[in-house]
Ligand SMILES: NC(=O)C1=CN([C@@H]2O[C@H](COP(=O)(O)OP(=O)(O)OC[C@H]3O[C@@H](n4cnc5c(N)ncnc54)[C@H](OP(=O)(O)O)[C@@H]3O)[C@@H](O)[C@H]2O)C=CC1
């Protein structure tokens with residue numbers, strides 16, 4: 420499959436536009452599904468401003484209807500999770516029999532949703548360590564980082580190990596210049612990423628402060644740390660043994676990071692719906708079912724829901 424592997428990008432925004440753009444630039448056949456930017460991208464292509472080297476793709480395969488797209492070997496889902504209710508009308512049209520779907524999204528539960536829609540597909544989860552933003556029609560600004568951790572989904576939540584499909588997708592990403600590492604246990608990797616996302620995505624919105632401002636203030640840092648402790652406890656109760664010193668690793672990494680607005684803060688500022696369900700509600704309810712309460716995270720989730728409703732009228 421590798422030589423002729425073709426890709427569909429479902430949601431050509433900060434993540435889909437960036438990684439899809441890199442795959443396309445490398446020479447892979449890539450088909451982009453768009454919404455608001457369709458006419459612009461069909462006429463003018465995609466522009467990627469990147470700290471690793473900017474580039475323009477003058478002509479791309481652009482679509483506004485999934486039913487017009489060819490079936491692809493690898494379908495990359497890069498919608499906001501708030502749009503995942505659209506996937507049932509999209510994926511059955513674009514996934515080749517025996518194909519692979521890669522969910523490049525934050526939070527929990529996204530692979531389960533996808534597997535239920537396309538039961539015969541191999542489903543892979545992708546965790547993006549990326550700072551990217553769509554700043555105009557077909558115009559992506561990649562600010563920092565860019566690596567992806569890929570792991571294969573299993574419905575029972577057990578570690579799937581490193582499968583041939585996982586390697587094939589990783590090889591294609593690497594060939595396109597994307598830094599990839601492989602997770603033997605996708606569920607563990609998703610909880611690890613939540614340690615950062617549950618602490619920073621919501622708190623930056625609620626306190627209207629960037630990551631560096633939170634790190635510099637003892638009260639905000641105590642809140643961040645407290646949420647991280649809850650996530651580690653929740654993960655452990657759900658059978659994913661996160662190490663206690665993982666928190667210190669995340670804190671140290673954030674201290675060394677540039678002042679940053681996580682994707683949820685960017686969504687809030689742009690008036691977009693917040694990904695509260697997958698980043699907060701699902702982990703909180705899974706931890707509760709396993710006997711662990713997450714009171715700080717619950718409070719942040721309630722505040723986010725209020726702010727989100729008010730923000731979007
Ligand atoms: N941005 C980042 O740096 C990071 C993001 N993530 C995660 O990645 C995921 C994707 O986020 P991101 O790329 O930032 O989001 P964006 O909002 O930038 O991109 C999503 C794209 O999906 C498009 N879209 C929405 N609904 C449809 C539809 N029905 N049909 C076709 N296209 C549609 C949107 O179109 P339109 O342009 O019309 O709105 C938009 O361009 C999220 O889960 C996020 O949390 C994770 C790490 C970092």
Ligand SMILES: CC(C)(CO)C(=O)C(=O)O
Pocket residue numbers: 525547548549550564615616620680681682683
């Ligand atoms: C961790 C980070 C910042 C990406 O690297 C992220 O997941 C987000 O912005 O939501």
